[in-house]
Amino acid sequence: MAALTSEAEEKLQPDAITGPLLEGKDITVTFGRGAEAFDAVRAANVTVDGGEAVGIVGESGSGKTTLARTLVGLQRPSAGEVRLEGQKVFSAAAEQGMPRSERWKTQMIFQDPYSSLNPRMRVWQAVAEAVQVWQELPGAEARVEALRLLNSMGISDDQARQFPKSLSGGQRQRVSVARALAPNPKVLIADEPTSSIDQSAQAQLLNLLRRLQAERGLAIIFISHDLGLVRYLTSRVYVMQTGDIVETGKTQAVLERPQHAYTRLLIDSIPGR
Amino acid sequence: MTDLCISFHKGGGRKLPVIDAANLSLDQRQAVGIVGESGSGKTMLCRALIGTLPRHGAETVSGTVHFDGQELAGASERVWRGIRGREIGYIPQSSLAGLNPVLTVETQLVESITAVGSLSRQEARQEAFALLERVQIPRAQQVLKARAHQLSGGMRQRVMIAAAIAQGPKLLIADEPTTALDVTIQREILSLITQLRQELNMALILVSHDLAVIEEVCDNVMVMYAGASVEAGPVEALSKAPRHPYTRALRVSRVDRAVPGQDLEAIPGDAASVGSWPAGCRFWPRCALADDDCRRDPQPALMPTAQQLSACIHPERIPELEL
Numbered sequence: 310m311a312a313l314t315s316e317a318e319e320k321l322q323p324d325a326i327t328g329p330l331l332e333g334k335d336i337t338v339t340f341g342r343g344a345e346a347f348d349a350v351r352a353a354n355v356t357v358d359g360g361e362a363v364g365i366v367g368e369s370g371s372g373k374t375t376l377a378r379t380l381v382g383l384q385r386p387s388a389g390e391v392r393l394e395g396q397k398v399f400s401a402a403a404e405q406g407m408p409r410s411e412r413w414k415t416q417m418i419f420q421d422p423y424s425s426l427n428p429r430m431r432v433w434q435a436v437a438e439a440v441q442v443w444q445e446l447p448g449a450e451a452r453v454e455a456l457r458l459l460n461s462m463g464i465s466d467d468q469a470r471q472f473p474k475s476l477s478g479g480q481r482q483r484v485s486v487a488r489a490l491a492p493n494p495k496v497l498i499a500d501e502p503t504s505s506i507d508q509s510a511q512a513q514l515l516n517l518l519r520r521l522q523a524e525r526g527l528a529i530i531f532i533s534h535d536l537g538l539v540r541y542l543t544s545r546v547y548v549m550q551t552g553d554i555v556e557t558g559k560t561q562a563v564l565e566r567p568q569h570a571y572t573r574l575l576i577d578s579i580p581g582r
Numbered sequence: 583m584t585d586l587c588i589s590f591h592k593g594g595g596r597k598l599p600v601i602d603a604a605n606l607s608l609d610q611r612q613a614v615g616i617v618g619e620s621g622s623g624k625t626m627l628c629r630a631l632i633g634t635l636p637r638h639g640a641e642t643v644s645g646t647v648h649f650d651g652q653e654l655a656g657a658s659e660r661v662w663r664g665i666r667g668r669e670i671g672y673i674p675q676s677s678l679a680g681l682n683p684v685l686t687v688e689t690q691l692v693e694s695i696t697a698v699g700s701l702s703r704q705e706a707r708q709e710a711f712a713l714l715e716r717v718q719i720p721r722a723q724q725v726l727k728a729r730a731h732q733l734s735g736g737m738r739q740r741v742m743i744a745a746a747i748a749q750g751p752k753l754l755i756a757d758e759p760t761t762a763l764d765v766t767i768q769r770e771i772l773s774l775i776t777q778l779r780q781e782l783n784m785a786l787i788l789v790s791h792d793l794a795v796i797e798e799v800c801d802n803v804m805v806m807y808a809g810a811s812v813e814a815g816p817v818e819a820l821s822k823a824p825r826h827p828y829t830r831a832l833r834v835s836r837v838d839r840a841v842p843g844q845d846l847e848a849i850p851g852d853a854a855s856v857g858s859w860p861a862g863c864r865f866w867p868r869c870a871l872a873d874d875d876c877r878r879d880p881q882p883a884l885m886p887t888a889q890q891l892s893a894c895i896h897p898e899r900i901p902e903l904e905l
């Protein structure tokens with residue numbers, strides 16, 4: 310345990326950078342044109358430090374996924390910029406997408422692990438492909454690395470030889486995590502990763518994410534509409550409602566003394582309260 | 583429902599059991615929850631209760647289903663037509679996708695109302711409007727003219743509930759009615775279901791993989807694991823003093839009990855899947871209390887212990903919950 314702590318502390322020291330690891334500054338994303346135009350995200354400011362776990366909560370359609378897609382370079386903002394380790398890497402004005410030299414640092418896993426895995430690829434192949442792309446390893450080595458990543462997510466070699474359809478929802482989600490870890494990223498964005506899996510698979514996945522954060526210093530942005538999950542996993546939280554960040558702060562403080570009526574409604578809706 | 587067994591048909595007359603020991607009982611107006619791992623057979627069990635197993639390539643192999651004085655296991659499609667919708671209403675899993683995208687809400691509701699037969703078109707329309715009001719849809723007149731894509735998830739689920747209760751069934755079966763919804767909408771739908779149940783004197787079977795949801799709405803709960811009922815009884819008994827290690831594990835792995843910074847007590851390994859159930863108690867590969875007796879066939883049956891039924895042969899070894 311002592312060894313783990315010191316390793317975690319070491320990883321937490323960013324290499325001579327001050328300020329946040331990942332930052333979204335004044336991000337606005339507008340969809341549609343003219344009279345149809347609406348802001349899915351409006352002037353949002355979010356940061357995450359190395360090794361930190363932050364939450365984004367809000368109802369469906371509040372803009373969580375759109376904001377996350379912008380942070381990883383999948384969605385161009387209409388205004389504002391994304392900064393990684395202090396440098397601007399993506400903005401409304403950028404001619405191209407986020408450069409490859411930056412993209413590996415932030416990886417994302419999605420709500421429905423089924424649609425994000427190629428059904429015609431065996432599980433190990435899906436991970437080996439990502440390893441080849443990001444680590445530029447030849448086939449045989451990529452396979453070994455893929456199996457290592459899968460094993461560390463609790464997927465056996467036997468399961469790795471299957472196609473995604475023969476795995477359970479929880480197993481598939483752990484495969485997506487293994488795939489996202491291929492470039493050894495600094496930030497992992499998990500977009501409602503537990504909403505399509507059952508409770509015991511959810512507990513396994515949450516434990517894995519927590520370990521990645523504590524032991525490898527991976528920063529995590531955890532998106533959910535369930536404040537119970539966010540309470541357990543994150544230390545800071547942003548609350549979104551119809552495109553706006555309406556409240557932010559330390560998770561515990563926000564949950565104990567919510568300032569915004571909408572946050573209070575979310576808290577009261579946790580089942581079992 | 584006693585010792586119900588359901589199998590899929592496989593090629594060459596072979597059968598693949600998907601449920602082989604399901605037991606459930608509920609009185610009029612009672613609410614019972616079914617909880618269990620994904621793939622444990624909850625949806626197949628619901629299909630057995632509305633007579634749609636054949637459409638999904640399966641059939642009841644043995645066991646009984648008594649409903650209001652009738653035997654339904656193995657009943658003919660003609661019998662089922664009198665039961666489905668009329669006596670037993672059903673909200674299927676992922677019913678958010680269940681509305682027809684090209685028809686208006688009104689057309690679809692009128693269809694489920696006139697299935698009974700005796701109403702005129704005009705009366706059925708009025709009834710559709712009344713149903714939407716009953717499920718607390720604001721601006722019901724506009725919603726009647728809407729198509730599925732124009733409605734939010736919560737609205738669509740209300741429409742599905744309206745269709746399920748259209749013919750005034752005695753029993754409503756809701757298969758994961760809130761899994762795809764936000765927590766705030768989930769809360770609204772659950773209170774709507776509870777309210778309707780009281781107003782219409784309906785019994786309820788609510789399927790969920792979230793024990794907290796069931797505890798909120800139901801009197802009794804039945805826990806399924808790998809095609810079998812493993813524990814059943816009053817909600818308070820199962821939440822305070824579970825007598826099956828799987829139920830206990832479901833309670834302790836919940837995040838609302840967890841301390842941030844500490845691991846959740848997750849159940850190790852993965853659920854046994856159809857076609858590769860282990861001998862004896864199917865939970866043994868994941869159970870910390872398992873011994874040689876647990877690994878021996880036959881699968882242990884539900885037995886009375888404390889205030890509930892449990893299929894664990896070592897209920898006395900289960901540690902108390904610290905609440």
Ligand SMILES: Nc1ncnc2c1ncn2[C@@H]1O[C@H](COP(=O)(O)OP(=O)(O)OP(=O)(O)O)[C@@H](O)[C@H]1O
Pocket residue numbers: 590598600618619620621622623624625626627638639675791855856
């Ligand atoms: N046509 C089929 N042939 C063989 N197996 C099937 C078939 N259809 C479903 N199954 C399997 O039957 C089992 C029970 O399915 P069911 O849908 O009842 O599970 P469930 O408990 O409702 O799960 P969930 O929580 O995911 O809804 C699953 O393991 C499923 O993979």
Ligand SMILES: Nc1ncnc2c1ncn2[C@@H]1O[C@H](COP(=O)(O)OP(=O)(O)O)[C@@H](O)[C@H]1O
Pocket residue numbers: 340341349367368369370371372373374375376
């Ligand atoms: N590509 C797109 N084109 C148009 N509208 C979109 C697109 N993606 C998302 N939206 C809309 O933006 C809003 C925010 O969506 P999203 O970020 O997915 O919310 P959340 O993840 O919080 O549920 C929603 O109204 C959604 O319908």
Ligand code: SF4
Pocket residue numbers: 826827828863864865866869870871872873876882893894895896897
């Ligand atoms: S019968 Fe044995 S293996 Fe099964 S739940 Fe009880 S102790 Fe565990």
Ligand SMILES: [Mg+2]
Pocket residue numbers: 370373374375500
């Ligand atoms: Mg989303």
Ligand SMILES: [Mg+2]
Pocket residue numbers: 624625626675757
């Ligand atoms: Mg189901």
